[in-house]
Amino acid sequence: MESDSDSDGSHISATPPRDSKRSPSPFRQPSFQPPPPPSALSNLISSHKSKPKHKLKPSSCHSKPQKPIAKPTAKPPSPKPSPPSPCALIPNLPFHICRPSDQIASLPTDGFVQPLRAGYFSRLASFSKIRKSSLDFEDDYPLPGVEVKSESADAEVTVKDVKKKKIQPPNLIGGQMTLPPVKLRKYGNDSNFVRLNLNFKKGKFANKGKRKNSYAANSSRRSYRYNKRKLNAKSEGETESIFEEDGLVTEFTQRNGKEELGRGKLEDQSTMEMVLAVKEDPCDENLGKLLKEMYGYNSFREGQLEAIKMVLDKKSVMLVLPTGAGKSLCYQMPAVLLPGITLVVSPLLALMIDQLKQLPPMISGGLLSSSQTSEEVAETLRLTREGIIKVLFVSPERFLNEEFLSIFSDSLSISLLVVDEAHCVSEWSHNFRPSYMRLRASLLRARLNVQCILAMTATATTTTLDAIMYSLEIPSENFIQKGQLRENLQLSVSMSGNRQSPPFTDVQSIIVYCKFQFETDQVSKYLCDNNISAKSYHSGYAAKDRRRIQELFCSNKIRVVVATVAFGMGLDKRDVGAVIHYSLPESLEEYVQEIGRAGRDGRLSYCHLFFDDITYFKLRSLMYSDGIDEYAINKFLCQVFTSENCHGICSLIKESASRKFDMKEEVMLTVLTQLELGEMQYLHLHPPLNVTCTLNFHKTPPVLLADRDIVVAAILKKSETKHGQYVFDIPTIANYIGVTSMDLSNQLQNLKLQGEVTYEMKDPAYSYTIVEDPKDICSLSSHLTKWLSEIESCKVRKLDAMFDAAVFAVNACEKVHGCHGAQHTPCLEKKILNYFMENDDGEVPNKMCQSSRFLRADIKVFLQSNSQAKFTPRAIARILHGIASPAYPSTTWSKTHFWGRYTEIDFQVVMEAAKAELMNFVGKDAL
Numbered sequence: 001m002e003s004d005s006d007s008d009g010s011h012i013s014a015t016p017p018r019d020s021k022r023s024p025s026p027f028r029q030p031s032f033q034p035p036p037p038p039s040a041l042s043n044l045i046s047s048h049k050s051k052p053k054h055k056l057k058p059s060s061c062h063s064k065p066q067k068p069i070a071k072p073t074a075k076p077p078s079p080k081p082s083p084p085s086p087c088a089l090i091p092n093l094p095f096h097i098c099r100p101s102d103q104i105a106s107l108p109t110d111g112f113v114q115p116l117r118a119g120y121f122s123r124l125a126s127f128s129k130i131r132k133s134s135l136d137f138e139d140d141y142p143l144p145g146v147e148v149k150s151e152s153a154d155a156e157v158t159v160k161d162v163k164k165k166k167i168q169p170p171n172l173i174g175g176q177m178t179l180p181p182v183k184l185r186k187y188g189n190d191s192n193f194v195r196l197n198l199n200f201k202k203g204k205f206a207n208k209g210k211r212k213n214s215y216a217a218n219s220s221r222r223s224y225r226y227n228k229r230k231l232n233a234k235s236e237g238e239t240e241s242i243f244e245e246d247g248l249v250t251e252f253t254q255r256n257g258k259e260e261l262g263r264g265k266l267e268d269q270s271t272m273e274m275v276l277a278v279k280e281d282p283c284d285e286n287l288g289k290l291l292k293e294m295y296g297y298n299s300f301r302e303g304q305l306e307a308i309k310m311v312l313d314k315k316s317v318m319l320v321l322p323t324g325a326g327k328s329l330c331y332q333m334p335a336v337l338l339p340g341i342t343l344v345v346s347p348l349l350a351l352m353i354d355q356l357k358q359l360p361p362m363i364s365g366g367l368l369s370s371s372q373t374s375e376e377v378a379e380t381l382r383l384t385r386e387g388i389i390k391v392l393f394v395s396p397e398r399f400l401n402e403e404f405l406s407i408f409s410d411s412l413s414i415s416l417l418v419v420d421e422a423h424c425v426s427e428w429s430h431n432f433r434p435s436y437m438r439l440r441a442s443l444l445r446a447r448l449n450v451q452c453i454l455a456m457t458a459t460a461t462t463t464t465l466d467a468i469m470y471s472l473e474i475p476s477e478n479f480i481q482k483g484q485l486r487e488n489l490q491l492s493v494s495m496s497g498n499r500q501s502p503p504f505t506d507v508q509s510i511i512v513y514c515k516f517q518f519e520t521d522q523v524s525k526y527l528c529d530n531n532i533s534a535k536s537y538h539s540g541y542a543a544k545d546r547r548r549i550q551e552l553f554c555s556n557k558i559r560v561v562v563a564t565v566a567f568g569m570g571l572d573k574r575d576v577g578a579v580i581h582y583s584l585p586e587s588l589e590e591y592v593q594e595i596g597r598a599g600r601d602g603r604l605s606y607c608h609l610f611f612d613d614i615t616y617f618k619l620r621s622l623m624y625s626d627g628i629d630e631y632a633i634n635k636f637l638c639q640v641f642t643s644e645n646c647h648g649i650c651s652l653i654k655e656s657a658s659r660k661f662d663m664k665e666e667v668m669l670t671v672l673t674q675l676e677l678g679e680m681q682y683l684h685l686h687p688p689l690n691v692t693c694t695l696n697f698h699k700t701p702p703v704l705l706a707d708r709d710i711v712v713a714a715i716l717k718k719s720e721t722k723h724g725q726y727v728f729d730i731p732t733i734a735n736y737i738g739v740t741s742m743d744l745s746n747q748l749q750n751l752k753l754q755g756e757v758t759y760e761m762k763d764p765a766y767s768y769t770i771v772e773d774p775k776d777i778c779s780l781s782s783h784l785t786k787w788l789s790e791i792e793s794c795k796v797r798k799l800d801a802m803f804d805a806a807v808f809a810v811n812a813c814e815k816v817h818g819c820h821g822a823q824h825t826p827c828l829e830k831k832i833l834n835y836f837m838e839n840d841d842g843e844v845p846n847k848m849c850q851s852s853r854f855l856r857a858d859i860k861v862f863l864q865s866n867s868q869a870k871f872t873p874r875a876i877a878r879i880l881h882g883i884a885s886p887a888y889p890s891t892t893w894s895k896t897h898f899w900g901r902y903t904e905i906d907f908q909v910v911m912e913a914a915k916a917e918l919m920n921f922v923g924k925d926a927l
C-alpha cells in the first residue's frame with residue numbers, strides 16, 4: 001500500500017521543490033501572512049522583574065533567576081531592548097505588557113481603551129476624567145490615567161473608590177489594585193465528608209485556606225483513608241500529586257454512612273433550617289438567603305435564579321450563560337434541595353475534577369472515571385448507592401456501563417441530570433462527542449427514569465441549540481440565555497507581523513493558546529529564555545504533569561501557560577488577565593470558550609488574537625482529516641455486520657480496522673454510535689475491551705483444570721498455542737460458552753487469583769452485539785457518508801467564520817464600527833453574536849484559491865512516481881494537503897515532495913482533480 005516516498009519523482013514535478021521549512025506555493029501571493037514568531041509574545045508579555053518562587057524545571061524552562069516583582073513606580077521604566085527573535089521573519093511585534101505604572105505612563109493621553117461600547121466600555125475613559133467626574137458611573141472600571149501623583153497614592157485612591165463605588169479595577173497585578181477579598185462564611189464543621197482528596201501534600205492541602213476548597217483546608221482534622229497500595233509505593237515526597245497518568249486516586253473520608261452525614265448536617269443547624277425553609281417555600285427571598293449561607297454571595301447573577309427555580313419545579317432547562325457566569329451554581333443549589341442524586345455529565349476528567357473541587361462544603365461529591373481502579377469505582381458506587389454522594393460526576397461513556405446503570409432504582413433516583421458542555425450533544429457544534437448521543441431524553445427516561453435535565457453551555461449556535469433541545473426534549477419555553485460574552489473582555493486582533501496593536505498593561509497571569517503542541521514548547525521556551533516564567537501544556541504530557549502545571553499557574557508560580565486547546569476547560573482561576581491566541585482558533589465557539597478564561601473576577605481583561613494565512617490554510621486542511629468515502633463506509637459496514645463472530649458479541653480491533661478502512665478510531669466510533677443511536681438501532685455497543693488474550697497455565701495441568709472449569713475447556717478447544725502459551729480472543733470464547741465478555745474476564749481474574757494462570761490482554765477493540773441487520777447496506781452507507789460529510793462541511797464553515805471575523809476586524813471594521821487601532825471589541829462582539837444567532841448553514845467567505853494550473857500535472861507525476869501504491873482521490877488530496885491518515889501515515893508520506901503542497905486550494909477541488917487524474921491513470925473501470 002505504501003510506497004517508498006524517497007522515489008516519488010519529485011525531481012520531475014510540475015512545480016519547484018519545496019523549501020524545507022515552508023511549502024511555497026506556485027500561486028502563493030505576497031499578501032499571505034506567516035504565523036507570528038515567538039518574539040511577538042515576548043514583546044507582548046514583557047518580563048516581570050520578579051523571581052518566581054517556584055523553581056522551574058530546567059528541561060522545560062531555561063529562564064534565568066528572576067528578580068522579585070518591582071513595586072510600581074510613577075516613572076515608567078525605560079523600554080527594554082527587544083530580545084533577539086529566534087525567527088527572523090518579523091523582528092518585533094505589536095505591543096508589550098508592562099506594569100501598571102508603565103501602563104499609566106505609556107498610554108497615549110487619549111487612552112487606548114477607547115469608548116468601545118454602550119454601558120460598559122463606553123464609560124471607560126482616562127483615569128483623570130473619571131476622577132474629575134467624581135466617578136459618576138456605578139459600574140465603571142477606573143482606568144489608570146495620566147494624572148498620577150505617586151504610584152501608591154494612586155492605587156490607594158483607586159482601591160478606596162472601588163470599595164466605595166463597588167467598581168472593579170482592571171486586572172492589573174503588580175500594584176495595590178487588587179480588590180479586597182470577598183468575605184466568606186467560615187464553616188466550623190464540615191458535613192461534606194465524602195471528598196475527593198486533591199493535591200494532597202504531606203498531610204496538607206496545597207490550596208489550604210481558600211474558601212473554594214475549604215473542605216481541603218479542613219482536611220487535616222479529618223480522617224482520610226488513603227489508597228494504601230498507591231501511597232505505600234511512593235516515597236513521602238512523591239505523594240504531592242495523587243493524580244496518576246493511569247489511575248486517578250479518589251480519596252474519601254473514613255466516616256461511615258448516613259449516620260455521620262446526618263450528624264454533620266445537624267451540626268450546621270442554621271444551614272439545615274434554611275434548606276428546609278427553601279424546600280417548603282422556594283421563593284426568591286429564601287433562595288437568596290440560602291445563596292448567602294452556602295456561598296457568601298449577596299445576589300444571584302443573571303439567569304441563575306430563573307434556572308434554579310425551573311429545576312426545582314422539575315422542568316428541564318436549556319441554560320446558555322457566558323463562560324465564568326456561574327452555571328455550576330445552577331445545579332449545586334438544587335442538589336442540596338432535591339431528594340435524589342444529581343448526576344453531572346462532563347466531557348473531560350480534568351473538568352470533572354475541577355467541578356468536584358468547586359462544590360461547596362455542604363455538598364458531598366464523587367466522580368467515576370475510566371482511570372480509576374476497579375476498587376475505586378466500586379467504592380464510589382457504594383457511596384452513591386448509600387446516598388452519601390449527592391453529586392456524582394461521570395463521563396458520557398459511563399452510560400455504556402451496565403453496572404453503573406443498574407445502581408439507579410426507585411430507592412436511588414436521579415433528581416437532576418446535568419449535561420455540562422451540552423453543545424457536545426450536537427454534531428453541528430464545534431465539539432461533537434458521539435458518546436453524548438447516549439444522553440437522548442428518551443433513553444435517559446427509559447433506563448434511568450430521569451425526569452429533569454439541565455443542559456448548560458456557553459457556546460452554541462442556534463442550530464446547535466435546536467439540536468440539543470430536540471435531543472434532550474427541552475421545551476422552547478424553558479430556554480434561558482443571557483448573552484454569550486462577558487462584558488469585561490477587551491478584544492483585539494492583528495495579523496501576525498502587524499505592529500499597530502496598542503500597548504498592553506502588565507498582567508500577572510496569562511494564557512497563550514497555540515494550535516500545535518510543538519508551538520507550545522517553542523513559545524514557552526522562548527518566553528523562559530526571555531525571563532518570562534512560562535510552561536507549555538498539551539495533551540502530550542502525562543496527566544500528573546498537566547495537573548502540576550495547572551497548579552503552578554493557579555498559585556501564580558508561573559506567569560504564562562502556553563497551551564493547546566487541552567488547557568482551560570473548567571479552569572476557574574479568577575485573575576487571568578489576558579488570553580493571547582498565538583494562532584487562529586478553529587471556530588468562534590473555541591475562541592469564545594478560550595477568551596472566557598480571562599477576567600473571571602469581573603475585571604477588565606485583554607484578549608489578543610494573532611492570525612495568519614498559513615495557519616488558516618493548515619487548519620482548513622485538517623478539517624478534512626476525518627472525511628471518508630462512501631465505498632470505505634460500505635466496506636466498513638460489511639465487516640461490522642458480516643464478521644465471523646456476528647452471533648453474540650462482535651468485536652472490531654481498533655488499530656487494524658483503522659488502517660484497513662483508512663478511518664480514524666474516533667470516526668469508527670462515531671459511525672458505530674450512529675448505528676446504535678441513529679434513526680434505527682442496528683447494534684448495541686458495549687464498553688471497549690482488549691480482545692486478544694495470551695494465557696499461561698501454572699499449577700494444575702490444563703487438561704485436568706478443563707475437567708472442572710468450562711472456561712478452561714473452551715480455551716483449550718478454541719485457542720491457538722504458541723510457544724506453550726494459549727492465544728485466543730475474548731468474544732470467541734465468551735460466545736462459545738454463552739457468557740458476556742465481562743463475565744469471562746472476571747472468571748479469568750479468579751483463575752489468576754487462585755494462582756492457576758497468568759495472562760496478558762492486548763488489542764483494544766470496539767465491542768457490540770447486532771440488533772438488526774441492515775436491509776440495504778448500500779443505502780445505509782450513502783446515508784452515513786452524507787451525514788459525515790455534512791459534519792465536515794460544518795467544521796469548515798466554522799473555521800471560515802472565525803477567519804472571516806478576524807479578517808473583518810483587521811481590514812473592514814474601523815470605519816463601520818468605530819474600532820480603534822488593534823482594538824476590535826465592538827465589531828468582533830457583533831460578529832460573534834450574529835454568528836451565534838444565525839443558523840450555521842449559510843455561505844461564509846473564505847480565502848481559498850480556486851485552482852492552479854500545476855495541480856493536475858503534479859497529481860499525474862505523483863501517481864506515476866508512486867505507481868506501486870493504491871490511492872483514492874481522497875488519499876491523494878490528503879497527501880497534497882499534508883494530512884496524515886491511518887493508511888497513509890506522515891512518517892512515510894511527508895517525505896514526498898508533494899506533501900502539503902496544495903493547502904491553499906480547496907480540498908474538494910484537489911479531490912476532484914485527483915479523481916480525474918486517477919481515472920486517466922488507471923482507467924475508468926478501475927474506479
Ligand SMILES: Nc1ncnc2c1ncn2[C@@H]1O[C@H](COP(=O)(O)OP(=O)(O)OP(=O)(O)O)[C@@H](O)[C@H]1O
Binds near residue numbers: 324326571
Ligand atoms: N451569584 C454569584 N455571585 C458571585 N460569584 C458567583 C456567583 N455565581 C457564581 N459565582 C462565581 O463565578 C465563578 C465562575 O463560576 P462557574 O465556574 O460556575 O462558571 P461557569 O459558567 O461554569 O464557567 P465555564 O463555562 O467557563 O465553566 C466561580 O468562582 C463562582 O463561585
